[in-house]
Amino acid sequence: MFIVVFLGPPGSGKGTQATMISEALKLPYLSTGDILREAAKKDNDNSVALRECMANGKLVSSDLVNAIVDDTLHQAEFSAGCILDGYPRNLNQAEFLDKNFPDAKVKVVYFDIAYDTLVERVTGRFSCAKCGAIYNKFLAPTKALNKCDKCDSREFKVREDDKVEVLRKRWNEYSKETTPLVDYYTKKSAIIGVDATLKKEAIADKLLEQLR
Ligand code: AMP
Numbered sequence: 001m002f003i004v005v006f007l008g009p010p011g012s013g014k015g016t017q018a019t020m021i022s023e024a025l026k027l028p029y030l031s032t033g034d035i036l037r038e039a040a041k042k043d044n045d046n047s048v049a050l051r052e053c054m055a056n057g058k059l060v061s062s063d064l065v066n067a068i069v070d071d072t073l074h075q076a077e078f079s080a081g082c083i084l085d086g087y088p089r090n091l092n093q094a095e096f097l098d099k100n101f102p103d104a105k106v107k108v109v110y111f112d113i114a115y116d117t118l119v120e121r122v123t124g125r126f127s128c129a130k131c132g133a134i135y136n137k138f139l140a141p142t143k144a145l146n147k148c149d150k151c152d153s154r155e156f157k158v159r160e161d162d163k164v165e166v167l168r169k170r171w172n173e174y175s176k177e178t179t180p181l182v183d184y185y186t187k188k189s190a191i192i193g194v195d196a197t198l199k200k201e202a203i204a205d206k207l208l209e210q211l212r
Contacts, residue, residue: 001104002081008111009174011122012196018085020204031085032065055160057169062092090177094184108185113196123164129155
């Protein structure tokens with residue numbers, strides 16, 4: 001089993017790269033953020049707590065996320081491994097992954113980027129409400145004003161947690177909880193560093209060279 005972990009702050013481009021690398025290596029893509037956002041849309045006590053947590057830029061309980069990852073990775077579709085976007089996010093989760101998947105080969109792609117660069121990237125981010133295509137009003141706008149390039153829809157949406165006040169909290173949470181993982185995986189010689197300010201094609205080429 002080959003697990004490639006994408007580690008980096010919100011807006012570092014890790015989601016985009018994780019999707020590209022998943023297609024190129026033919027390994028399924030798993031984003032804990034996507035799973036939690038779906039769970040938060042439901043109508044139950046759990047979803048209320050999830051929405052509150054995510055809207056405040058806080059991490060969701062590791063017990064819950066570990067259980068989701070454990071369940072998912074035991075499905076046949078994931079037997080060869082996967083691209084993990086957004087997990088592990090702290091030492092508890094990294095240790096859980098090691099303990100429950102001791103035979104997996106784990107590589108960690110780490111996206112390095114400054115906070116000021118992130119603000120522009122994240123606060124410009126929006127997506128098509130119909131097909132989900134992702135744009136950025138500063139960096140990657142739609143070709144025609146207010147019209148999705150892919151499906152021509154004129155309806156767009158912004159993620160609640162991409163607003164600047166939430167971004168600051170997510171960054172603080174990331175610095176406190178997730179950056180210790182860089183040390184953890186460096187000691188295991190599992191880290192591949194990425195300059196997140198490079199163009200996405202250049203990053204993908206470099207990554208594929210190192211992962212293949
Ligand atoms: P993301 O799309 O990866 O930025 O995740 C969005 C939000 O989901 C985060 O701000 C957290 O609230 C929650 N989340 C995603 N992955 C994890 C994780 N591994 N552990 C705890 N919370 C998570």
